[in-house]
Amino acid sequence: MPVATPKKVKKDSNIRVDAQRKVSGKAKFIEDVEYKNILHGATIRSPVTHGRIRGFKNRDEIKNMPGVKAVITADEIPGDNIVPFVKEDYPCLAEKEVKFYGQAVALVAAETPEEAKAAAETAELIIDEYPGIYDSIESMTPDAVYVGGDDNVHSYFKIRKGNIDEGFKGADVIVERVYNSGHQVHCYLENQGMIAEPIQNGAISVKGSMQCPFYVHNALVKVLGFKYSKVRVVQADTGGGFGGKEDMPSIVAAHAALLANKTGMPVSLIYDREEDFHTMSKRHPSRTRIKYGATTEGKLVACEAEYIVNGGAFCTLSPIVAWRGIIHITGPYEIENIKADSYAMATNTVPCGAFRGFGQPQVNFANEILIDELAEKLNMDPVELRKKNLLKPGSKTATNQVVGSSCGMAETLDKTLDKIKFKEHKGNDKGPVKKGMGISTVFYGVGLGAEGKYFAKAGAQVHIKEDGTVFVAIGNVEMGQGAETVFNRICADTLGCSYDMVEILEPDTTRVPDSGPTVASRATLVGGNAVKDAALKVRDSLFKAAAQKMGVKPFDIKIKDGKYISDEGEIDYVDVVDLAYLSRERVAAQGWYKVENVSFDEKTGLGDAYPVYSYSTNACEVEVDTETGVVKVNRLVAAHDVGKTIHPPSAEGQIQGGAAQAIGYALYENLVLEEGKIVNPSLSGYTIPTTMDLCDVEPILVESAYDEGPFGAKGLGEPPMVGPAAAILNAIHDATGIWFRKIPCLPEDIVKELNKDINKEPKELK
Ligand code: MTE
Ligand code: MOS
DSSP states (O other): OOOOOOOOOOTTOOOOTTHHHHHTTOOOBGGGOOOSSOEEEEEEEOSSSSEEEEEETTHHHHHTSTTEEEEEEGGGOSSOSOOOSSSSOOOSSOSSEEOSTTOEEEEEEESSHHHHHHHHHHOOEEEEEOOOOOOHHHHTSTTOOOOSTBTTEEEEEEEEESOHHHHHHTOSEEEEEEEEEOOBOOOOSSOOEEEEEEOGGGOEEEEESOSOHHHHHHHHHHHHTOOGGGEEEEEOBOSOOTTTTTSHHHHHHHHHHHHHHHHSSOEEEEOOHHHHHHHSOOBOOEEEEEEEEEOTTOOEEEEEEEEEEEEESSOTTHHHHHHHHHHTTTOSBOOSEEEEEEEEEEOSSOOOOOOTTTTHHHHHHHHHHHHHHHHHHHTOOHHHHHHHHBOOTTOBOTTOOBOOSOOOHHHHHHHHHHHHTOOOOTTOOOSSEEEEEEEEEEEEEOSSTGGGGGGOEEEEEEEEOTTSOEEEEESSOOSSSSHHHHHHHHHHHHHTOOGGGEEEOOOBTTTSOOOOOSOTTOIIIIIHHHHHHHHHHHHHHHHHHHHHHHTSOGGGOEEETTEEEETTEEEEHHHHHHHHHHTTOOOEEEEEEEOOSOOOBTTTTBSOOSSOEEEEEEEEEEEEETTTOOEEEEEEEEEEEOSSOSSHHHHHHHHHHHHHHHHHHHHTOOOOEETTEESOOSTTTSOOOOGGGOOOEEEEEEOOOOTTSGGGOOOOSSHHHHSHHHHHHHHHHHHHSOOOOEESOOHHHHHHHHTTTTTSOOGGGO
């Protein structure tokens, strides 16, 4: 009888560690988690964008509806009625005033989701409606209705570098333009959802879809009034976050936990798409006024900018978004004289928050079109103009930070140009379909930087079991971007074991210390370094055990191909583990990493804003149908300096996915608000590109190692989303000769602009 040879898992197998469970349908997203006896929550929401709450007309009626077990209003919150973000302005449940359509006012729990929904829909709130304000520029006017913050300003930052007047005096050419961008919706496949459950000793455990278990933990402590040790937060498999699950899950979790605490039963609170659209965060709409001054030779000498974002009704993460925006406002160029201001304004619209790039796609779209506009004015090739000004090691950024040796900016540009074969297309096309090419360059501060210094830390635990398999407990999450695989590779490569021996455990706040949020492309650098630190500590035990056996010193040992090697011989990793167990060496260790040396002076806006920067270049070819206005991106080449690629397929996937999101941002995604209310809250009303609309994105990975990074890695999660929009609009200009300064740039915008002169009376008839 033939004996099947067991299949060996190849050490260099490129398969992601989460692939199997996700493609087989075995992954348990929060809606898949089953409980025998569980209640279902629903939220009673404001039907107006601004108003005073007078009362709850039919609370008793609702309480007596079929299946209803609890109704909760703000007065019953045991702790503080605040979900803490950067500021403490967002009430868990509105008590006196509602500030945006869909704001949560009360909660219901019932035996079935249908009963909970019916109860919430039956609720009648008595609200006196106030006038609302929906636009950030209007919100700045002195007689604007007060919404929040300091005179409607959620946050303000500035940069003052050099002498702006002298700078512009030295300029031969000056261009100034205004660019506008709209809301963008995350459109994660899985909506927001949480299950809260009372557990032993009066504690509450919450599991759900999230990016930041520690934020959720903080929020529950605040709202429930519990000690930290009476709350447990566990991340379930998460079907995409893109920033939308940074802060918002704290609200969903707090609501679920309030219901569980009141009923003493597990409660599931899962949003449908429409509810998610109306109430969860969005990318901030923006208005960027930017002015560059340059010499005739193309040296940028001055930049003045004003960046205004619509933060919505509550502050949430607006300061972080406005800060990242202003730090990157000049683009990846060295400019001596800078004056920049950024404002996040309060309006009666859905609060905006984190979305891949955190305020940077907005400014990049502005400064990277402006650089092309400037090149046109200088009669210079836009690539040439960039090359004259791009950041390189030793240059100073807008905040006067000296660029370190890990700077592959120029290499990303060269490699992109080589691949796309960038050349003039203007006027070459016959017929209505015109082709054009465009480019954009990006620098991206990795992590939360000086403004989020408090969060710039991460922990991990590495624990080797008797057979050599390893548990790795982490504080940073997998949400599709590949973090589990990155941590797996970092741990396995440090210990010298095979990838299939390393098990990444789901983040659980009882297992790992506060590791900050999984945002700002920080997981590889910060979480990865924590895993590496822990793995190095247990590896010391393995070195010790192997050294003892071989009669050498621990530092005489090297690891190669799964073996611990010295001049005296070699031992397989698994046998070394055996020896370590026999000699009772430590086989588990905590790892830690914190980011040092970042600074920001609020008065001048100068300082070492981020520990390191990633760099990228995007170039694309588009086709514009001048009759229909439809734009098709034919090719997009994107080169990214990531320091070191930990898992190439995931890295390429990030570049492709980010580009897809950016193509949507540039050409399709149009969230429409009327009087502050979203009128297209669905995936049929809000168009995102399908696979049919997307081109093959061609990724290029550049590795300019960062000494502090694990194996030299920096960060990649967000940068792919930052640059493509400007490259696309520059390509549309190349094709049509028209500068579009608003995204989304829709077919109707293009047709309107191209036909602008058609309706004018011909001059000679006048
Ligand atoms: N990729 C997938 N598939 N799903 C996501 O939710 N989020 C993005 C990016 N890539 C996201 C993603 C955002 S907003 C961030 S900040 C980074 O991943 C976070 O991951 P990292 O820290 O591992 O780079
Ligand atoms: Mo990403 S917006 O930093 O979660």
